[in-house]
Amino acid sequence: MIIIDEDLCKGCHLCLFMCYKNVYAISSEINKKGVQLPFVKFEERCTKCGTCEIACPDQAIVVDLPENWWMKDDNDINFNPNFTKGKK
């Protein structure tokens, strides 16, 4: 599960460069800050190495294992685990 925070991302696209498995892609739309956000296109390729999480200069990426993600805080049981915030 990879989440990209829209408020923190500045659109440097270093995550696309640093990812060894080419998980990310750039969205064609521009958000209200004028940033073309990256989104997770090929999540099945992700090995959860966490390099993009460290390499992101704006601390906008969270890479988490599924159990950590929904077992810890089960406020909402109806959420879609495939939902990514940066995806258009």
Place this chain on the structure above:
Amino acid sequence: MAEKNSKYLSYMREERLPHIFCPGCSNGSVMSAFLEAMEKAEMDFDNIAMVSGIGCSSRIPGYIKCDSLHTTHGRALTFATGLKIANKGLDVVVFSGDGDAASIGGNHLIHAARRNLDLTVICINNNIYGMTGGQVSPTSPKGIVATTAPYGNYDTPFNLAEVVAAAGASYSARWTITEMENLVLSIKAALKTPGFSFVEVVSLCPTYFGRKNKLRTPTAMAAVMRANTVFKSAADRMSEKELKDKIVVGEFANKHRDELSDVLEKFSVENSGDKTVVNSAYETEF
């Protein structure tokens, strides 16, 4: 559903985010790498004190929830020396840029390495003076175009990691921002090493370095950086001509030497029989 935040945000002052750095600036990556290395080394976060001088990279301690000193230009290491000598238990980490550590504070860097005080210095070397508008710095590579070098820089750059290793530091390493795993492990080793440990991070400055040198996007800069990187073990077998315009990465020093605060303690026990030599007017007993 509550928003799941990055684990690094728990160490940072969230009300000040997003931070002031340009898009693609590596300072944020180095901050994350330091926090990751700190977690891996199992350091006590409350016991860390950060010291920084002036520059873009010296804004990093302002975003981290720990005790910090934001000091005068180039004098971060002198303030850190005083802090470490006064309170030996603290883990003092110095964040500095190349202008801070190499040019105005160059002698402080060499002499701190010579004394081998137990500090961790993370030098974010972006090859240019980023904050003041892109002037040539002592670590600018030969041939780059900058604001004060419109026909190209003709000076030979400083090789910071080798300078510090030659000055006698316990640990000295250089990594680029594209070797993230090595950088994290290197900062972890630097935090655990007793004695002066120095990690030089060759970083990206797309706004002032990249724009003037036909590398407009951070990705282009990072791709050129990765293509020009040579590991130290491979560089030992290469000729001078092959190593032109290459960034040699690796560990340049990793040895054990006596550390300054231990030496001072030993000295005072030998001379006065006490751990600290107190010579104060307020002290009644001598």
